[in-house]
Amino acid sequence: MIRATSVIRAAALARGEIVDRIVLDHGDRHRRRMAMRGVGGLAFLLDLPEPTVLDDGDALALEDGRLVWVEAAPERLLAVRAGSDHALKRLIWHIGNRHIPAEITDDAVFIAYDHVLAEMVRGLGGSAEPVERPFRPEGGAYAGGHAPAHGHDAGHPGEPAGGHAHHHGDGRYHIHD
Incomplete structure (x- = not known):
């Protein structure tokens, strides 16, 4: 092949x-x-x-x-929006607190479709509308400003001695020795 x-x-x-x-x-x-x-x-x-x-x-x-x-490929996502910059920042904090991949644009945050998160966003005063579009989430602090990367530098606070833990951005999380 x-x-x-x-x-x-x-x-x-x-x-x-x-x-x-x-x-x-x-x-x-x-x-x-x-x-x-x-x-x-x-x-x-x-x-x-x-x-x-x-x-x-x-x-x-x-x-x-x-x-x-x-x-x-287009994916089923939620377009999260709010009435003000402050309200959107607050929603972003709550989404980030759940450690889920998110794509941040000028006027919305896109996350994988999840009815529980949609209700959370609506309960906090935002809107969460289902959309279908390609998903390009942020890579995270250790991804060099690009989409999810695998490697890290040496250990981070709170990680097990002699190894490191990380999230892949697609639901997988594991610890290396």
Whole structure:
């Protein structure tokens, strides 16, 4: 099976033979190694040196130089809004306190659809409207300003001695020795 061994970021994508496209949700855009099949039927193995977040518009470079276009799949989300900047900041604090992935835009915060969180937001005076769109959550403090990253520097306060704990941004959380 042919392998995709590198990512060409959308901003750096100049030209190349795009032979297929892959449509992935937020969770599947954070991978290192995974068998994939493009929309057009091309089967390949994603085989990157480290876990990488694939963004909408990136391309996966196959071993033979051909490219597979990456497209962010629409997902069921909640668009959280409030009547003022202060009210929205307050909602963001409550959402962040639950350690769930969130995408922050100029006028809304997008989170994965969850009826319990929708009721919480409404109970705090905000609106939470279901929408379907690609999800591009923030990467977190240790992700280098990009989407979720796997690695960390040395331990953080409150982490177990000799190891570290982290959240992947897609519901997975674990501790390394």
